[in-house]
Amino acid sequence: MNDIHCLSNFIDYSPSIHEPLKHSNRIKYTCFDISENYIIFGATSGSLYLFNRRVCKFLHLIPNKHGSVTHLEISSGEKYVAFSTKKGTICVYVINLSANSAPQVIYAALGPEVQVTCIHWTLDEKQFYYGDNRGQVNLVVLNSFIGRSLLSLSVHPILFLEQPVVQIDDFESLLLVSNWSKCILCNTEFEEYKQIGNRLRDGPFGACFAMSTNESLTPSRIYCARPGSRLWEVDFEGEVLQTHQFKAALACPPSKIQKTTECETEAMFKYSDENSELLDFQPQTLTFTKLQMLSQDFLLTYTELGLYIFDVRTSTVVLWCNQFERIADCRVFGPDGEIVIFTQTGSMYSVSLLTLQSHAMSLVRSEKLLECSFLLKKNLKYFADKAREDYDLIILNHIKNFLIDQQQYELLNDLSVIFDSIAQNEGDTSSGSSAERKSANSGGVSQRPFEAVDQRAQGVYVLENSFCDNLRVKEKDRHFKDALLTVTGKFGKNIIKYKFNIFNDEQKSLVSDLIPRNERTLPFQHVKDNTDDDVVCRRKLPPSPPKGRHITDEEKIVYNLLLISRSSQISNTNFLERYRHLFDEYTSREIIGILAKLEAVMLEHGDTELQAKQNCYEMYFNYLNPELIWEVDDISKEFIIQGFIVLNANQDAVRCDNCGFPIRFDNSCLFHELGAVLMRYLWSRNEHGRCFEILKDVPALFDVLAKFYMAEGQVEKIIPIVMNYGQPDLLEEAGRGFNLHAWDRCFDKFVALQQGRLSCINCERITLVENVNRHFFYTWNCFLNISSEFLEAKEILALVYKYSNNIPNDAIDREFFTKCMLK
Known part of the structure; x- marks a missing residue:
């Protein structure tokens, strides 16, 4: 069945971001951008306000005397911020939070009649594009020297259009420009330009690239906004493939943001449903100013009055939301598709797009069971159908128990169709033992002492005993069991079954609870190779020794070291304590011999010769005391x-x-x-x-x-x-x-x-x-600051004067000269 989506994880950043402005009623935020570590706002004062994104904490004020900021964008690597001002300048700020260095802002004057309308960085951070109200597209190249401590801008016009530019996007050598009348696709490598489609338009319509990770399933495309709530789907040759029409599809009720900070009541849901039935929603004719991809499946756009999310594969409306007043800008950020909304009042909010199923499960995990109950009641058919398909929804049984405890029998009766579907699915599920289903019913937490932690999606199984303090074995016995730390793919217990016959009696007692007695001598060649699709990584396992051959103590050590090495590569930990005692029993020459055999086994196990050598040397050097040289x-x-x-x-x-x-x-x-x-x-x-x-x-x-x-x-x-x-x-x-x-x-x-x-x-x-x-x-500043610690002021100033012809202008901060005067 088709999924239903909602907007959840609502965050209001407004109180935090307005903290630096609380003493000034005159200064207002005008624009913003967000990156992995920063949120940066432009203001009417011309300054930039830089915040830490993760905690929304104010970090830095970047003053600017070139007028109110109109647009800004952070480069992909967070080294620079490009921004434009009302006085007709394009500026770049070098992000540097050091308290010892003054903010560096470089700029190029464009003229007071030129207003930048959009900015777009390339991935390499060496250049960016901007479009202006004249219809001109320019490439700005950053020229750096003296270790990037000094920068200059060079502006190169590359495209002249007759209407203001609305949006710029790029992919490799392709540049996509959308202005008020048309879209232009440019091949910058061959300097070829092509207009997309023949029909012009009149208005601020956007365009963007939609890149796919699976070309055979969903090919990469270009989407261009058209009048009347339409989108053109275009290939990379600039040919229009089809038109997506959303005008009629938008005649549907808006989605409410699922705010779980306050307990929802049944009356609120009932009131919402009654209102939705009474209202008659009309088709919407909209102008989509900026287009952005939300994951690789959906396309996000906005108007002043609402957010709109479309599934361009099926030409359907995923949802639209009108709960934000006077939207000024919107950004899609991060791998999870966080949507950040900035309003004309200077407020900022964040929401995420989730399926109703994911949202309901997150409510249960957060123990917001009453809110989840009303969500289920409002979407009975959806959850009943989903419960028949997806075994994971067994987690909703927590709500059933909760409603019984709270004596909410009427609500429990309303949701009975969902719980019946869960019970039916549970009864029909043939995969997994009854013990596993019992574990799932208890919240998905295993009660078995050596259950694997939840890394199965990556095809990696880690024995929980290695990390859990209350299950840790005695110190003197730890290394034998921990040698079995990591097994890749679906061979979790099979490799332990195979290795059981190489352990001595003491070691066998430590792992006997992992393997049933009748499986302890199972030959490795008889182990079934599980080739399920969800196995992400699988390494070649150590070869089976000839049947009946005696396994030496040294071979046992090599196998243990191999498993410890694999563990360290996955967890990025050297696990020295797990093999130190093994090396302590041998001389350095004997250790070298063991490592040579370990290297040979690693080569058989799929490593390259260099990887095997590096892994062996790292194990030895982590153990080696340098003074023993x-x-x-x-x-x-x-x-x-x-x-x-x-x-x-x-x-x-x-x-x-x-x-x-x-x-x-x-x-x-x-x-x-x-x-x-x-x-x-x-x-x-x-x-x-x-x-x-x-x-x-x-x-x-x-x-x-x-x-x-x-x-x-x-x-x-x-x-x-x-x-x-x-x-x-x-x-x-x-x-x-x-x-x-x-x-x-x-x-x-x-x-x-x-x-x-x-x-x-x-x-x-x-x-x-x-x-x-x-x-x-x-940099000259760093060099001079160090030298000034050991020279008199007159001596260092004499040297600066001697080499002044080789020192660029503005390469030395005035603080250095002040320091010399005081000295």
Whole structure:
């Protein structure tokens, strides 16, 4: 049957967002946008008000002197906010919540007669489009330099239309522009433009892309609004495929928002039903100004008086709602399709689209049983039909028990048809044992001690005993049972059945309650391979040993380590305590042998050679005390060095043109402490060449080399390391030993770095590198603030003056000069 939907999870953000304006009656919000972490409002004062989305807490005020904000949009990665003002400017704010840096807003003046009508960012955040009241579409490119600390805008007109632009959308190289008279589909790669359809229109009509995740089932399309509550469905060649007409379908009652903050009464529902029967709803002729996809199935639009949600696959109205006054804008946000509404009064609300079934189940889980009872009564046929189809609705039996306890016999009688349907479905359900149905009747909570937690949708079964404190086994026995932590796919108990015969008697006693006695020797090759569709991931299981062959203790350890490794990959935890005691019983050479066998089993289990090596090395390094490097034998030491390189080899580093040594690289590092001990050991033995071999593959250890040079007083060798490593803490530590001459050299190297000329640490040759903008350290402000800690004011100002020709305008904040004057 077709689902019925409702608007639920109502949130009123208005009290929180108006908190910063409570002392001013003059300032009003004019527009907004929402992202994963932020809500940002534009105001009549020209300022932007930035809030934390998750708790709706005010964070930051961004002042702006270019006039009242008219439109704004946050970039996809939340680095920038583009906004326009009434004075005819397009601006970009760089989102930076640091208390030490002033808000950076860059702008381009368009002219007072130009009013921006819409803004749209591209996914890469390097550019955005805007349309204006003249019908012109422009591309704004962000040009960054000095580590993105400074930006500039360049505006490029790309399309000239005769009517104001209403909405802009893009997908890869396709750009969709909708204005008051038509829709234009542009291929920006080949600079081709095509008008969609031949019939013009007159009004603010929107258009959008509707991307599908299953092209064979629902192909991706373009939807364009048309007069008279119609939509064009268009393919990516710009051809109109069909027209969806919603005028007559909108002659239906509006949906009420399901607010569960207050207890609904039977009288309220009865009054609502009587009113709906008395009213005669007429067809609606509407202008859809902005179109947005709500999930991949529905399309959302709005007018000043209401929200409208359509199923474009069937040309039906999902629902419409008129409970928001004077809607100014609307956003669909997040994977769950949260709908955020902003009104002309500056208020903001949020709702979610749910099926009635989902809403009813959420009410039961929230113990709002009376509200759910009246919802069922209002939609008797829907829930009765659903209860015959869906076993999950057995959860509604909680309402039955509640009504009996509350002696609500009349309401219970009204809902009896639903409970009869549930009972009928329960009786007809052949899948699942009676114990499982009993568990479902008790709220879906299993009473069995080793039931899997609810991760079945991902095809992953985790034994609850591994995480539940009150079911945890004794400390000395924990590791055997926990070795069975994770089993993928539908093999949950089958793999344990297979492994039962490899455990010793003590171990068998720990898992005997998992496997019936008659199944404990079940050969693995006889286990049925369950290929249900809901199995998301399945790995190749360890091969069965020849029948009758004795399983050695070492093989048992390898199998245990394999399962622990799989557990750590799924839960992102190393589970060191589960295998530490195993490694404690062996020498380092013996552990290396065990890891070699584990790597072989991982290869059989579906891992690539690199993945297997990395998994084994990570297990060992999590266990290894770095200071033991000084005591292990040379073979073990070489094994550790090779493993460290495998885990941290930087393939993407920019290298010296002369010797191939890394000069620009990512300085993140796994097991950095272990690498530092390795370097100290080799350096102490004067194996400097070996150290540089490691550094060539793992440049993230350059900070360790810099500390060696600090101890030896080799300042000239420290400076290029500090510049290339890009870590302020390292410069601050090294700077304590620099004299004025050394700081002069630092300034010289820093200017060269800004110009893309990097010195090789190995051969000292210069290599030209483009776009040196990876670290926040590469700004003049950061560099000067650190150097000012170790230089007198006159000395640092003299150096600034010396290199002033190489310092861009506005690269240094006035706070720096104030600090120097006070100093």
